[in-house]
Amino acid sequence: MKLPAFLQGSSELTVSGPKIIASFDVFGITIHFTETIVLQWFVIAILLLTARFLTHKLTIHGVSKRQAIAEMLVDAIHNLVADTMGKRWMFMAPYIATIFSFSILGSLISLLGLRSVTSDFSVLATWSAITFVMITATKIRFTGVKGWLKGFLDPVPVMLPINILSEVATPVSMALRHFGNIAGGAVITALLYYGLTGLSHLIGLQFPIFTIGIPAVLSLYFDLFSGFMQAFIFCMLTMVFISNAAPDETDH
Amino acid sequence: MLDFLSIDVGTILFTLINTLILFLGLKHFLFRPVNAVLELRQNTIDKALQDADSANAEAQSRKEEYEQRIAAAKEESAELLRNATRQAQRRADEIVATAKADAAAVMQQNAEELEREKRRAEKELRNEVSSLAVLVAEKVMDREINPDDHARLIDAFIDSVEDAE
Numbered sequence: 001m002k003l004p005a006f007l008q009g010s011s012e013l014t015v016s017g018p019k020i021i022a023s024f025d026v027f028g029i030t031i032h033f034t035e036t037i038v039l040q041w042f043v044i045a046i047l048l049l050t051a052r053f054l055t056h057k058l059t060i061h062g063v064s065k066r067q068a069i070a071e072m073l074v075d076a077i078h079n080l081v082a083d084t085m086g087k088r089w090m091f092m093a094p095y096i097a098t099i100f101s102f103s104i105l106g107s108l109i110s111l112l113g114l115r116s117v118t119s120d121f122s123v124l125a126t127w128s129a130i131t132f133v134m135i136t137a138t139k140i141r142f143t144g145v146k147g148w149l150k151g152f153l154d155p156v157p158v159m160l161p162i163n164i165l166s167e168v169a170t171p172v173s174m175a176l177r178h179f180g181n182i183a184g185g186a187v188i189t190a191l192l193y194y195g196l197t198g199l200s201h202l203i204g205l206q207f208p209i210f211t212i213g214i215p216a217v218l219s220l221y222f223d224l225f226s227g228f229m230q231a232f233i234f235c236m237l238t239m240v241f242i243s244n245a246a247p248d249e250t251d252h
Numbered sequence: 253m254l255d256f257l258s259i260d261v262g263t264i265l266f267t268l269i270n271t272l273i274l275f276l277g278l279k280h281f282l283f284r285p286v287n288a289v290l291e292l293r294q295n296t297i298d299k300a301l302q303d304a305d306s307a308n309a310e311a312q313s314r315k316e317e318y319e320q321r322i323a324a325a326k327e328e329s330a331e332l333l334r335n336a337t338r339q340a341q342r343r344a345d346e347i348v349a350t351a352k353a354d355a356a357a358v359m360q361q362n363a364e365e366l367e368r369e370k371r372r373a374e375k376e377l378r379n380e381v382s383s384l385a386v387l388v389a390e391k392v393m394d395r396e397i398n399p400d401d402h403a404r405l406i407d408a409f410i411d412s413v414e415d416a417e
Contacts, residue, residue: 017254018263031262034254040270047274051282058289060296067289074286094283098275122263126271129264183256 013194015187018120036120043105043117073097084236085243092239099127100235107182107227110189111219118230119183121175128171128178131238135170138245174237178230185222192218381413 018035025031054070063071074093077100081093106117117123139148152163196210254260388405 015256017256017258019253024262029261031265032254032260033266034260034263036263037266037270040267044270044274044277048277048281051278055282055285058285060289060293070282070286071290074283074290094279095275097283098271098278101278102271102274120263121257122260123267125259126264126267130268130271179257 013190015190018115034120035115036117036123039109039114039117040102040106040123042114043102043109047101047105080235081239084239089239089243092242096235096239099238100231103127103178103231103234104227107231108223110182110186110223110227116182116186116227118178118227119186121179121183124175124179124234127234128175131174131241132171134238135241135245138242142246170241174234178234181226181230185226189215189219189222385409 020032020034021038022033023030024033051070054066054073056066057064058067058070074097077093077097078090081089081096085092103118106123110116110119136148139151143151152160152167154163192215193208193211196214197208200206200208200210254263388409392405
């Protein structure tokens with residue numbers, strides 16, 4: 001008896017990018033509308049509905065559980081930003097919360113069998129580009145355009161190429177670190193399913209019995225832990241780089 | 253299908269927009285209401301603390317005021333008591349003085365009365381004596397008496413007169 005294809009497990013190994021749902025041509029440039037964007041909408045919808053639910057009917061006295069959670073979350077982000085960047089950077093808290101929650105949930109949707117938003121390099125490239133713009137904007141804000149440009153000649157003009165390289169390396173390394181961890185986890189999970197299916201077939205089973213349970217243990221690390229860690233690292237690096245771009249707090 | 257590691261302009265564009273949407277959404281639905289309620293609560297707490305402070309200060313000032321009032325009342329009562337004591341003392345002194353004066357007047361009166369009485373008695377006695385002398389003289393005239401008796405009678409008379417004086 002032959003099992004339906006769905007129950008036979010993964011019999012081929014494919015590692016691919018996000019599916020293209022639609023393409024438009026705008027001024028000769030092809031704009032792809034991919035799976036990633038739809039999944040982002042899904043994540044955004046979950047996050048905003050949760051936020052809306054948590055902050056429903058806020059009161060000063062007799063705080064409900066929902067409100068307590070909302071206050072705890074906001075407080076945690078505020079404390080994280082205040083501890084890492086300092087009090088004067090509190091306006092960054094909503095942005096850090098955005099990246100943090102987007103990244104975590106974007107990684108964790110892989111637990112639902114969906115493609116992680118964060119396993120698309122374009123997404124991480126966008127976020128690290130935002131961070132890079134913020135770092136540069138902070139430098140210009142505090143030292144002026146001249147001071148920012150002069151910073152590339154520090155400590156000696158010969159260092160110019162190395163300074164440019166290190167400036168560019170910051171966002172690139174941030175994006176690649178995050179992408180590599182999540183995408184690598186996805187690849188390893190795909191390899192594992194393929195391998196375990198093969199092992200099941202090897203001992204004469206059509207149904208891939210080994211793919212039950214065993215991948216879940218590895219998923220704890222590659223999806224849960226790694227997703228959380230990378231979101232945290234990305235936010236920490238963003239905060240540290242931006243606050244380091246400004247002079248010491250004693251000036252203010 | 254895009255490559256596994258690919259940079260796609262469309263994805264970047266949409267991701268940028270989506271990130272902005274999530275940023276604004278979280279700001280609007282999570283941070284703004286929670287911050288507002290936190291601030292409101294902080295204000296309420298501050299106000300309550302301020303109220304407590306002012307109430308405390310008021311109670312303190314009232315306490316001081318009452319203490320002052322009690323001290324003043326004590327002082328006043330002591331003053332009243334002193335005045336009353338002084339007045340009573342004065343009154344007592346007056347009464348005693350009046351009584352003494354009265355007693356002295358009475359004594360004076362009594363002494364004068366006594367003197368008058370004495371004089372009257374003397375006068376009466378003198379009259380009595382003179383009448384007695386006359387009587388005695390009559391008796392003597394009537395009867396023969398010896399010279400010794402006569403002399404004795406005269407002596408006795410003189411003595412009695414001297415005594416009466």
